[in-house]
Amino acid sequence: MAHIDYFFTTLSPYAYLAGTQMEEIAARHGATITYKPLDVIALFGRTGGTPPAQRHPNRQAYRLQELTRQAKKRGMAFNLKPAHWPTNMAPSSYAVIAAQNAGGGDLGALCHGLLRACWAENKDIADDAVIKACLADAGFDPKLADSGLLEGAETYARNLEEAVDKGAFGAPFYVVDTGQNFWGQDRLDDLDQHLAGHL
Numbered sequence: 001m002a003h004i005d006y007f008f009t010t011l012s013p014y015a016y017l018a019g020t021q022m023e024e025i026a027a028r029h030g031a032t033i034t035y036k037p038l039d040v041i042a043l044f045g046r047t048g049g050t051p052p053a054q055r056h057p058n059r060q061a062y063r064l065q066e067l068t069r070q071a072k073k074r075g076m077a078f079n080l081k082p083a084h085w086p087t088n089m090a091p092s093s094y095a096v097i098a099a100q101n102a103g104g105g106d107l108g109a110l111c112h113g114l115l116r117a118c119w120a121e122n123k124d125i126a127d128d129a130v131i132k133a134c135l136a137d138a139g140f141d142p143k144l145a146d147s148g149l150l151e152g153a154e155t156y157a158r159n160l161e162e163a164v165d166k167g168a169f170g171a172p173f174y175v176v177d178t179g180q181n182f183w184g185q186d187r188l189d190d191l192d193q194h195l196a197g198h199l
Contacts, residue, residue, distance in 0.1 A: 094152030
């Protein structure tokens with residue numbers, strides 16, 4: 001049975017546009033998933049990437065067009081300039097880590113709920129009330145937002161190091177234990193084909 005290490009940031013528009021496709025693909029092939037939220041800006045710094053705000057205007061303009069097209073293709077509500085972007089990714093990331101450790105809910109729904117809150121609902125995912133609502137909606141105890149903060153911080157930092165070690169350089173990034181890596185929500189079909197044994 002294959003395993004996927006999923007490196008992502010709770011603020012990534014591309015992770016939002018992935019929806020729950022990864023979870024559906026994993027279920028279809030009996031694969032397991034470990035969710036590894038990280039600081040993608042720090043990952044860019046470690047692997048030669050450039051944060052969106054520092055990119056050439058041509059690249060910034062293309063990014064806006066591409067995000068709009070991808071959202072339309074997926075039929076997803078999407079705010080191109082959310083009110084709370086960027087914001088502090090750490091609190092929501094710690095909540096994902098705490099929920100994964102606690103179990104009992106739907107991690108895919110939690111991650112997508114946080115991403116949707118930012119990119120479709122104009123909510124601040126650094127806000128404690130928003131995080132707790134997303135936890136509750138995904139079947140987790142909202143109090144997880146207040147627990148395991150030290151462990152969350154340590155795991156968050158460790159996820160960054162692991163991402164670099166495993167070849168990640170952006171988000172969303174999918175590392176399969178077969179040795180194959182897939183970058184971006186637009187490579188989920190390739191991940192599906194790989195797990196099916198075709199790629």
